[in-house]
Amino acid sequence: MRTRRPITVAAASSAALVGAAAVGVRTLIVRQAAIARRRIGKPLGEQALDADRVWRRKKHPGPPLELLLLGDSIAAGLGAGHRRDTLGARLAKGIARAHGRSVRLHTAAVVGSETSALAGQLDGLPDGYRADIAVIVVGGNDVTHRVPAARAAAQLEAVVRTLRGEGVPVVVGTCPDLGTLRAIPQPLRALAARSSRQLAAAQAAAVRRAGGRVVPLARAVGPVFAERPDEMFSVDRFHPSALGYRRTADALLPAVLAALTAESPAAAGRQ
Numbered sequence: 001m002r003t004r005r006p007i008t009v010a011a012a013s014s015a016a017l018v019g020a021a022a023v024g025v026r027t028l029i030v031r032q033a034a035i036a037r038r039r040i041g042k043p044l045g046e047q048a049l050d051a052d053r054v055w056r057r058k059k060h061p062g063p064p065l066e067l068l069l070l071g072d073s074i075a076a077g078l079g080a081g082h083r084r085d086t087l088g089a090r091l092a093k094g095i096a097r098a099h100g101r102s103v104r105l106h107t108a109a110v111v112g113s114e115t116s117a118l119a120g121q122l123d124g125l126p127d128g129y130r131a132d133i134a135v136i137v138v139g140g141n142d143v144t145h146r147v148p149a150a151r152a153a154a155q156l157e158a159v160v161r162t163l164r165g166e167g168v169p170v171v172v173g174t175c176p177d178l179g180t181l182r183a184i185p186q187p188l189r190a191l192a193a194r195s196s197r198q199l200a201a202a203q204a205a206a207v208r209r210a211g212g213r214v215v216p217l218a219r220a221v222g223p224v225f226a227e228r229p230d231e232m233f234s235v236d237r238f239h240p241s242a243l244g245y246r247r248t249a250d251a252l253l254p255a256v257l258a259a260l261t262a263e264s265p266a267a268a269g270r271q
Contacts, residue, residue: 046111048076051083054104056096064102065260067092068131068168070121070159071138074176074248075109079239087240090249091135091256098257106131114141115152118159131168133260135252136160137217139175139203143195149202157206169259170212173252174200177218180226183237213255220251 054064069075069088077086084093092103106129108121115138136159142152156172163170178184179193197218204214224247225232225240232244240248 046078048073048078048107048109048111049080049083049086050107051077051086051089052105052107054102055089055092057102060096060100060102062101064104065095065099065132066130067095067103067105068125068134069105069107069109070118070134070136071109072113072141073109073111073239074140074173075135075137076107076111077245078111079234079236080242080245082242085242085245087137087245087249087252088135090245091253094249094253095133095256095260098253099260109137112141113138114145114147115139115155116147118155119162122159122162130166131163133256134163134168134170135173135256136170137173137248137252139196139199140178143175143178143192143199146195149195149199152199153202153206156203157210160207160210160212164211169263170207170210171215171252171255171259172203172207172212173215173217173248174203174207175218177222177225180222180229181238182229213259215252215255217248217251221247 057064067088069091073079075087077083077088080086080089083089086107088105088107092105095101096103106125108125110117110121113121118136118138136156138156139152142149160170160172175196177193178196179189181189181192184192200216200218204216207214221232221244225244229237232241232247233239234241234244
């Protein structure tokens, strides 16, 4: 018994220290999250510009291709100063140039959406609407609201399967690297970066299983956002600027064009 008592006391002391450290870390993270929210604020409001229209109609007067945008504030284009600079508009113009077709943009994406909102965005589409191509960008809000990556990926997979079951090609831009957000202090920024990488990996696997195409935004545009934050981010230092959306659209466009050509040749070639 004499030999066990010191070990028991030492073990209890170690457990107490570990528990205290865990509480301290949680307190620090909560405090830093509050700091990040104050720094970012909502200078852009919660409503993105309405860019839904037929793009390049005058140059290409024939029947337009139908482009559907689903997801969160990035898909909606929050932070763009003009509707032509939103992600949807830039993709529409890029498709029109490549295919010689006008493009009708329909943005179902909603600012603040988590992946769980995608099914509702699909359900809210007009009766009889059918997209020629669907682009999804989502994940940032799942990370900030600590949604388990497996759950968010499963929700995304279900929506991609629904669209693919209807014959719609799908391109998904996976979760951006939240580690590029300098408004978030350390070590919270490092935790956000790790969580966004984990979610992006889970998303990529889920989308491929469902038959969609993947564009890893963290790898495709993350470095330039990290190197040139003053140019790539809008005034809230969280959402892309016009240039940031241009870079993001440039990263997505090759996969979008490939999907239109390979997966929907009739739509891409219809005049």
